[in-house]
Amino acid sequence: MPKRGYHHGNLRQALVDAALQLIEAKGPTGFTLSEAAKQAGVTPAAVYRHFEGRDDLIAEAARQGYEIFADLMEFAYQKGQPSALAAFSATGRAYLAFARKHPGHYIAMFESGISVNRTVELAAVSTRANAVMEKAAADLSEHIPMDKRPPASMFSAHIWALSHGVVELFARNSPGRASPFPADELLETGIGIYLRGLGLIKPDQSD
Structure with a gap:
């Protein structure tokens, strides 16, 4: 999967958009940061450049x-x-x-x-x-x-x-x-x- 956040220069928003989809599908506690990263097309480590944890996201x-x-x-x-x-x-x-x-x-x-x-x-x-x-x-x-x-x-x-x-x-x-x-x-x-x-x-x- 292409890393959309990097390509578009807006990884932070890509992660928020991914989180919104997951929240709607699984609830606010039903997903992990790794899932949000995968949804956004980036590695889990990339998430921590913008958010300290799931609650921050x-x-x-x-x-x-x-x-x-x-x-x-x-x-x-x-x-x-x-x-x-x-x-x-x-x-x-x-x-x-x-x-x-x-x-x-x-x-x-x-x-x-x-x-x-x-x-x-x-x-x-x-x-x-x-x-x-x-x-x-x-x-x-x-x-x-x-x-x-x-x-x-x-x-x-x-x-x-x-x-x-x-x-x-x-x-x-x-x-x-x-x-x-x-x-x-x-x-x-x-x-x-x-x-x-x-x-x-x-x-x-x-x-």
């Missing part, structure tokens, strides 16, 4: 995933403007869309056990992604009386948790679990129930 995959995720969240937020409700709902849907389109990145970010504080760069981009949903929550919170208004961080965390639960239980083919409703519908109705509870949408209003 997964952390870089997660960092790149958060970059994509943050950009997608920001795009969804901007697309929903000027409606605070539309912008907020769009960020929830963006989570589901990301998990479907980038499963390897999603697993590296949320299922690998790698801390977002492992590197400064990973922490920074994770914070950027969180900030988009908090910003959307803060915008929408302006429509709630002060005495009933939850902190924007709590508001966004509730929707993040709801989105994550739908993804984990019903959108990623969890063994033994099946839903009679599409994941998109579950998320939409769940967000709707939450927002109605806060008085942000009327009982007969679609979110």
